[in-house]
Structure formats: C-alpha cells, structure tokens
Amino acid sequence: MSMNYFRYKMMKASGEVVSGVVNLPYEDILSAISYLESGENTTIFVKKMGTFSSFIFKLIKQGIRKKIERKFLAEWFNNLSMMLKAGMPLATALEESAVSSDRPDFESDVSDIILSIQRGSSFSAAVERQSHLFPKTAMYLIRIGEESGTLDDRLKDAADHLTRIHAIISDTKQALLYPFFVVITMGGGMIFWFYYVVPKIVSLFKDMDVTLPPLTIFIIGISNFIQAYFFHIIIFIAVFVFAITTLYKNVKPFKKVVDTVLLKTPIAGTLIQASSLAFITEYFSLLLNAGIDIIQSVKILEESIGSEVYRGRLREIKENLSSGTTISDSFTKAKVFPRFICRMINIGEMSGTLPDQLNYIAQDYKQKLTSLVANLGKIIEPVVLVVSGIMFAIIMAGLFLPIYDLVGNLSTM
Numbered sequence: 001m002s003m004n005y006f007r008y009k010m011m012k013a014s015g016e017v018v019s020g021v022v023n024l025p026y027e028d029i030l031s032a033i034s035y036l037e038s039g040e041n042t043t044i045f046v047k048k049m050g051t052f053s054s055f056i057f058k059l060i061k062q063g064i065r066k067k068i069e070r071k072f073l074a075e076w077f078n079n080l081s082m083m084l085k086a087g088m089p090l091a092t093a094l095e096e097s098a099v100s101s102d103r104p105d106f107e108s109d110v111s112d113i114i115l116s117i118q119r120g121s122s123f124s125a126a127v128e129r130q131s132h133l134f135p136k137t138a139m140y141l142i143r144i145g146e147e148s149g150t151l152d153d154r155l156k157d158a159a160d161h162l163t164r165i166h167a168i169i170s171d172t173k174q175a176l177l178y179p180f181f182v183v184i185t186m187g188g189g190m191i192f193w194f195y196y197v198v199p200k201i202v203s204l205f206k207d208m209d210v211t212l213p214p215l216t217i218f219i220i221g222i223s224n225f226i227q228a229y230f231f232h233i234i235i236f237i238a239v240f241v242f243a244i245t246t247l248y249k250n251v252k253p254f255k256k257v258v259d260t261v262l263l264k265t266p267i268a269g270t271l272i273q274a275s276s277l278a279f280i281t282e283y284f285s286l287l288l289n290a291g292i293d294i295i296q297s298v299k300i301l302e303e304s305i306g307s308e309v310y311r312g313r314l315r316e317i318k319e320n321l322s323s324g325t326t327i328s329d330s331f332t333k334a335k336v337f338p339r340f341i342c343r344m345i346n347i348g349e350m351s352g353t354l355p356d357q358l359n360y361i362a363q364d365y366k367q368k369l370t371s372l373v374a375n376l377g378k379i380i381e382p383v384v385l386v387v388s389g390i391m392f393a394i395i396m397a398g399l400f401l402p403i404y405d406l407v408g409n410l411s412t413m
Contacts, residue, residue, distance in 0.1 A: 005049040005057060006032045013040035020108055021049070021057060022115070035119055068106060068133055070169070074162035076106075077138065081155035090151075091117055109133055122146060136300055137161065137283060144290050154290065161286045165279065168366060171373045172275040179267075182384050186391075193395060195230060198223035201399050212402055219398035256308035263309055267379060271372055276310050277341065278365035285358035295321050309336065327354070 004026060009019040026032050033043050049057065076097055083093035091114050098110035109130050116126035124143035127134055138158040145154030202220055205212060212220070226233065247254045263269045280301055287297035295318060302314040313334040320330035328346035331337050341361055348357030 005054040006036075007045070007047045007049060008032070008036055008043060009045040010036055010041050010043045017044070018111075019045075020111070022112055036115065041118075068103075070135075070162045070166040072103075072106075073134070073138070074159045074166065077155045077162065078159035081152045081159060084152040084155065090123060106133070123151070135162070136303060137286065140287070140292055140300065141290055144292070148291075157286065157290065161282070164282055164362075164366070168275055168278050168282070168369065171366075171369050172271065174373055176268075176271070179380060182380065186384075186388055189388075190391065191226065193392075194219075194223045194226045198395075198399065199227065205402055213398075215394070215398040216402055219395060252308060256312065259307045259309045263307075271369075272307065274365050274369040274372060276305065276307050277337070278362055278369055280305060280310065280314075281341070281358045281362035281365065285355045285362055288355040288358070294327060313337070 003023050005021055005023055006026075006029070007019075007021050009017065011017050022032075022036070024032050024035055026035065029046055029048055032048070033046050036043050036046065079097045079100070080093055083096060084090065088096070094110055094114050094117075098107040113123075113126040113130060116129065117123060124139065124146050127139055127142055131139070138161075141154040141158045141161075142151065145151035148154075198219060202223070205216075248258055249255075259272075262272055283301050283304060284297060287300060288294070292300070298314055298318045298321060302311055302318060305311050305314065313336045316334050317330040320333055321327065325333070327349050328342055331345050332342045344357045344361055345354065348354035
C-alpha cells in the first residue's frame, strides 16, 4: 500500500490542540481521520496533500532536518528505559521523552509512533515505520524486548550499545582529523609559496639578469601555472573532491577499491582495522546476547558495517554459515580477520561463551583504537617533518641557488 501525506489539526484528550503532517498508508481521508482519532483524539481538520506538495514537503523535510546522532538516540533510549522501569505507560513515556529532547522534528516522529501504538500497532512495528531514525540493531532489540517482556532492559542495552559505537566512531574521526589537517596545511603553505612568494623572488632575478638553473626554472614553471590557473585549480579540486565523495557513497565497486587501498595504507590501515573490528565484535556480542540467531546477526552486521571490504567478508561468512560451516571456520575462511579473533571465536564456540569472548575482543580493540588515537600525532609528526622539510628544501634550493651563484660571481670580480 502506498504512503501519503496528510495535513491535520486535532485536539488531544488532554485538551491540547496540535497540528502537523503525518505519513500514512491510506488513500482516503476517512481512514486518516479514523487513525488520528484513536486514543480519544478529536480531529478539527484533515486534508490529503497532493503529489507535488508531498514531494516538495519531503524534499524540504530532508533538506532542513538535522541528522539524528547516535549520542542523542542513546540518551533518548536511556531516558525511555528509566521511565518504563518506573512504571510509566509506554505512550506517556514516549511523549515525555520526546518533549524533553528539544528537537521538534524528532518530537513529530515520536508523535507518529504514539499514534500508531494508540491505533493498535506494536511498539516495534511503529518504530520500523521510522526506520530512517533508528538503527536496525535497536529495532531488533525493541522487538525482542516486547516479545520477552523485558523492553526496559533491551532499551538500556540499545542505549549502552549506541554509546559505545559513538565512542568508536568519534575516536576514529578524531584520529583522522590530524592527518587531514596536516595535508590541508601543507597544501595551503605550498600554494602560498608558489602563488605569492616565488613571483616576488623571480622579479628580483629578472632585474638582476641572473642565469637560472634547471631546478629554479622548474619551480618558476609551477608558480606560473598556479598563477595562470589558480581559480581553475580551486574549482578542479572542489569538483574532484565532490566526485570522489559521491562515487564513494553511491558506487559500491569504487568504494570497495578505495576501502581496500586504505586498509593497505600503513597508518590508516591500522586505524581502520581497529575501528572496524571493534565495531563488528561489539555489534556481534550485543546481537547474540539479545538472542538473535547467528546467521541473522551476521546479516545485520553486513548491513551495518561501513567498509565494503568487511561487508564482503561478512557476506562470505553468512554464506558459509548457511552451508553448515562452523562459526570459527567461517571467520577463518574470510581471510580478513586476525588469527587472534578466529581463535577466540573458536574458544567461545566450543565453550558456549561466544558473546563473552566477542565482548572481550571488542574491549581489546577499543583500547587499541584509543591508544592509537592518543599516539597518532607522535607517529605522524616525524613523517610530516621529513616530507615538509624535503619539499620546502627543494623550493628554497631552487630559489636561492641563483642568488648563491650571483654572490659567487661578484666575489670573483
């Protein structure tokens, strides 16, 4: 059934008048009114939006909406869990947690969830309709919590899990920020020298009629090129970055090539491996602890992981598991996971403590990632000093060799 947008204005059972737009799987207004009036609400105005206005509304909503961060969702799940533990009804807890979030867009989405629950839908089904907000792991935990009567505990698990994943991703971004800053700074410094400093010195050479060595001519050639095509270079860089980013996000073969190259890069590869393995083992441990079967857990991991390399290996693991291969052998055949992880999985599989072993691995890789982030500056700094030193030494040599020759010629006169 197709989804349609309906504008509405209604009075809640509490007497509060609210208005907004809701996305419902109905074609006629009467069904929308029936949906909205569940839970003792009274509709004042309901109108189905046309195709064009729905399209514009969707574009505007997606354009102005800020991304819901994992940290925000973790706090929301935690607050919701505490309210349910205190005995508060689910609909009331949802409403209170949404109001206290200070996010009108999020509050509107939660209102849709409340309406679905009042209409007779389960909490998990209502959340799945808002799949753009919640990660699949959280949706599975909510479903399991509903079925087992432990929704408050599963929401707490989701909050803790999102907090840990947020820490892993934040550490990774923080580690990548320093190299990015170094590259941008060095590139800016080089452009400044070639665009501003070199022409000043070249004009001095022309005034003094100095014979220029090949290195100086080469540097002057680069400077002339940058001066002549400065704005073209800036536009090219912007278009190139945009194209690479777009291809990386939308073209899987290209993304896989880039991820493969990055994994083989000395420092970046170590960082990405630690981050990905911490992410995988953290997810895997949580899903198995929640009672999700092994094949379904690997499938969720495959859909959640960012690296195409690890996604492909998890797909292989899922296929091997489906054919009856043991968990440890499936991970060993994937040939991307360290022997340490495969051995620990084998121990956990044989002893029945696989979630605990995966949790231990996750903690170990998070510590490695934290240590790597803390020491990354010390690792990169010598490389940066050597590379920048060589580059600027070449520039300085090219610029000052003619002056040195001129001084030598004057001293012999």
